[in-house]
Amino acid sequence: MVVWLNFPKFVVSIHRSMLRIRHSKHIPFGSYAAINLFGFIIIKKGIHLRWTDINHELIHTRQQAEMLWIPFYTWYVVEWLIKFIIYRNLNRAYYNISFEREAYSNQHDIQYLRNRKWYSFVKYLFKKKTDKTLKYKNE
Numbered sequence: 001m002v003v004w005l006n007f008p009k010f011v012v013s014i015h016r017s018m019l020r021i022r023h024s025k026h027i028p029f030g031s032y033a034a035i036n037l038f039g040f041i042i043i044k045k046g047i048h049l050r051w052t053d054i055n056h057e058l059i060h061t062r063q064q065a066e067m068l069w070i071p072f073y074t075w076y077v078v079e080w081l082i083k084f085i086i087y088r089n090l091n092r093a094y095y096n097i098s099f100e101r102e103a104y105s106n107q108h109d110i111q112y113l114r115n116r117k118w119y120s121f122v123k124y125l126f127k128k129k130t131d132k133t134l135k136y137k138n139e
């Protein structure tokens with residue numbers, strides 16, 4: 001169950017209808033708190049997401065929908081492999097995937113999805129890592 005207490009009211013009204021949240025003991029693996037699979041946000045049991053985390057996952061939902069889901073996951077994995085070859089580090093590869101760069105760079109902007117243009121992740125493909133991204137990475 002998502003704790004809505006600290007969410008601004010307008011955020012709750014915008015997002016509640018879009019949220020499809022499930023809890024799991026085992027998914028996602030490792031130290032990840034949540035994963036977005038075909039628009040379903042799966043949260044590890046016992047984890048409470050902040051509204052910025054929910055916003056992050058909703059950005060992924062939008063990316064997936066505009067790419068018609070399967071191409072999204074294909075692109076995600078291929079880009080992760082390329083970034084792994086470039087950075088030689090699992091975490092750096094993950095944080096530099098264009099979908100993640102876009103989500104981490106904008107998760108604190110609650111209006112972002114209202115104003116976002118289609119395929120905005122493309123401009124994050126070759127964007128150099130910013131201080132903003134680094135800051136979010138360490139949260």
Ligand SMILES: [Zn+2]
Binds near residue numbers: 056060099100
């Ligand atoms: Zn993400």
